[in-house]
Amino acid sequence: MKRKGRKISDAKQDLVLEILPKIEIKDLENDVLLEELKSEQEKPVNLEIGYGSGEHLAMQAEYHDDEIFVGCEPYFNGTAKLLTEIRNREIENIIIYQDDALLLLDELPDNFLSKLFILFPDPWPKRRHYKRRIIKEENIKIFAKKLKPGGLLRIATDHANYASWIIAKMIKSESFDWEADKVGDWYKEPKEWTSTKYQRKALAGDTYYFFDFKKLT
Numbered sequence: 001m002k003r004k005g006r007k008i009s010d011a012k013q014d015l016v017l018e019i020l021p022k023i024e025i026k027d028l029e030n031d032v033l034l035e036e037l038k039s040e041q042e043k044p045v046n047l048e049i050g051y052g053s054g055e056h057l058a059m060q061a062e063y064h065d066d067e068i069f070v071g072c073e074p075y076f077n078g079t080a081k082l083l084t085e086i087r088n089r090e091i092e093n094i095i096i097y098q099d100d101a102l103l104l105l106d107e108l109p110d111n112f113l114s115k116l117f118i119l120f121p122d123p124w125p126k127r128r129h130y131k132r133r134i135i136k137e138e139n140i141k142i143f144a145k146k147l148k149p150g151g152l153l154r155i156a157t158d159h160a161n162y163a164s165w166i167i168a169k170m171i172k173s174e175s176f177d178w179e180a181d182k183v184g185d186w187y188k189e190p191k192e193w194t195s196t197k198y199q200r201k202a203l204a205g206d207t208y209y210f211f212d213f214k215k216l217t
Contacts (some may be wrong), residue, residue: 015128023086025070037095038107043068043113049101049134050121054082059194060117061094067114072101102142102213110145115152119124123159135166137173144175149217154190156210164211170213175205179212186211 017095025034044067051057051071061069071094073079079098086094097104124132136156143153155175157163163186170176180186186209 002090003145008097010213015078015087016080018081019086019184020079020096023095025095026090028103033095034107037070038109038112040068043093044214045070045112045212046115046117046160047072047101047113048117048119049107050118051078051082052120053078054085055194056117056119057094058082058085061091061194062089065091065093067093070097070104071095072097072099074081074099088204092198102139105142105146108146111148113147113151116143116147117153117154119156120158121162121164123157125159125161130165133162134164135169137169140169140173140175143172147215149215151215153213153215154211155213156208158206158208160209161206163211166209170211173214176213179214 025031025037028034044064046060046062046064046067048057049068049072051073052075054073055072057069057071061067073082073096076098079096081098085091096164105118118134121134122132124130126127130136146155155166155170157166187207189208190208190210190212
């Protein structure tokens with residue numbers, strides 16, 4: 001479900017009317033754009049769950065303009081900011097879905113995605129809310145099902161407890177290989193990286209964790 005925050009400016013509203021209808025998957029049952037995406041066989045297709053304000057998604061799409069990037073984000077204000085980046089950078093390889101990413105993943109073919117990004121998801125820090133974390137056994141199985149063999153699952157968090165949780169859940173999976181070569185590799189930003197709005201909010205000394213997992217055959 002699309003969620004709205006603060007009222008957007010008239011300029012961004014114009015972008016919503018001009019650009020969004022051309023690049024948004026709206027109906028999972030009868031959407032031409034979705035059907036075209038599912039039939040894509042030439043270009044790699046990548047997906048970011050929770051793109052926030054869209055900085056990372058726009059960077060990836062601009063750098064890899066021969067690939068397709070799908071972004072899922074239920075908060076409308078972030079989408080409005082992403083549309084500004086798409087217009088300013090003349091990006092033509094982004095598709096948007098403004099709802100629960102798991103619903104969209106369910107519609108995509110198996111062994112379909114080349115990269116899956118989950119960056120700074122809600123850590124749900126209270127123990128009674130752990131079941132709401134997106135990194136959990138049943139979802140990891142879905143991610144493995146939808147990624148191609150050799151595909152990349154990249155997860156980032158700034159929450160130490162969640163980082164430990166991610167490691168514990170992922171190393172139990174027989175579908176992924178952790179790409180870290182040595183202790184401490186998970187503190188290094190990936191080569192292709194741009195800081196996000198949520199990362200910049202906590203730049204006063206917080207630790208960031210970056211995990212790359214490869215889908216096994």
